[in-house]
Amino acid sequence: MRFSRFLSVALAALALGVTSQASANTQLRLCVFDIIGTSGDIYNLMQDYRTAALGQGVDFRMRAFTDENIAYEELTGGQCDVAAITGIRGRQLNSYTGSLDSIGAVPNYDALRMVAQVLASENPRITPNLRNGPYEVIGIAPMGAAYLFVKDQSINNVNALAGKSIAVMEYDVAQGRMASRVGMSPVMSDITNFSGRFNNHSVDICFAPMAAYGALELYRGMGEDGGIVDYTLGQLTIQLIARHDKLPEDFAVWSRKYMFEEIYDRAQSVVDNAYKDVRDDRWIRISEEDTLSYDEMMRDARIDLTQQGVYNADMMSLLRNIRCRLDASRGECSESRE
Structure with missing residues (x-):
């Protein structure tokens, strides 16, 4: 007891x-x-x-x-x-x-x-x-890295992007300006509708990480003729x-x-x-020459956007230092533009 x-x-x-x-x-x-x-x-x-x-x-x-x-x-x-x-x-x-x-x-x-x-x-x-x-x-x-998902694999270089429509996040100024920079027509979207617009062919292209391929069924928008451009547009x-x-x-x-x-x-x-x-034949491979050209185009765009106050200059400097630490052969490493 x-x-x-x-x-x-x-x-x-x-x-x-x-x-x-x-x-x-x-x-x-x-x-x-x-x-x-x-x-x-x-x-x-x-x-x-x-x-x-x-x-x-x-x-x-x-x-x-x-x-x-x-x-x-x-x-x-x-x-x-x-x-x-x-x-x-x-x-x-x-x-x-x-x-x-x-x-x-x-x-x-x-x-x-x-x-x-x-x-x-x-x-x-x-x-x-x-x-x-x-x-x-x-x-x-x-x-995840973000890529361009396209409805036609012939969209495989900058020139082919001109005149195409792309879903961009309405709150990200950078996406819209970059699209316009290469001649695309940005369609203001948000996280809830960008995939639907791509899947029902309201736009030709969307920008997304790989997880969206399955989770948001982007393969529907790609159909049999579409693909994923093998270039990292951002993380x-x-x-x-x-x-x-x-x-x-x-x-x-x-x-x-x-x-x-x-x-x-x-x-x-x-x-x-x-x-x-993702099947291997879904990837749209690009040449080394085009890759270097895209790198330079992206850098010019970042510099412009930083000067406009869209990107933070201190972060841009940190990211450049890290890129050059991992690959000192990059052309930008001999300059200090970012």
Whole structure:
């Protein structure tokens, strides 16, 4: 009888301790953009992030959004304390990390990983750039390189792009200006309708990561004659953007480190798996000469967009340094235009 009473008291104390710990946690709202919703890869990765954050005293209430614009507005309106949105969409809140997704600036996944490592390093020259006004970037993960998906494989060089229509994100000035620069007709779209416009042939071309081939059924828009231009136009990222006054002290530092060390490679594996769905004959290969020409064209466009204030000059300089560290033979490495 005495033992039974002791056990009851012990269990009650344990329960009280668990309840007290839960109430001691800072409760925050985490809004996650995932075009697939709660069954999507991004949402699942953020669930693991939520579990790890409990150990840091933060208890996230998660919500999934299939419309990125709503997730963005919930963050800026104060209904979300942290949001997982694309770097392109987040550029309006932080031009430094938002410029990571700039056209042609990150040519491959090795370069992207190096950038992410630098941003998570808490370098005193870098970290201040991660905060802008009330917002702070507290983690970055890859969403995949973006390519041109076309409905006709004869669209295989810059000259062939002229006169073609392309779906571009209405909130990304760079996409529209770049399209116009090469003679394409930009059709203002958003994340909810760009794939539909391509699939029902309202536009000739769209710009998307490889995951969209299966998830958004872009193969329908490509039909039997279409393809994917084998040139990396940019690297898309998912970025955790927080209202920094809501975060406990040192949580942002922990978050950036955790996202790079525990989430980044898993997100990259998801990106890599998406390529397995694409037949080799779907790729439109381009010559080395054309590749060098595109590199130069993209660089000129980035310089113009940076001068216009669309891209962040400090990020452009960092990305150039990383490109040249990985490949010192690049023509731009003997100059300092970016």
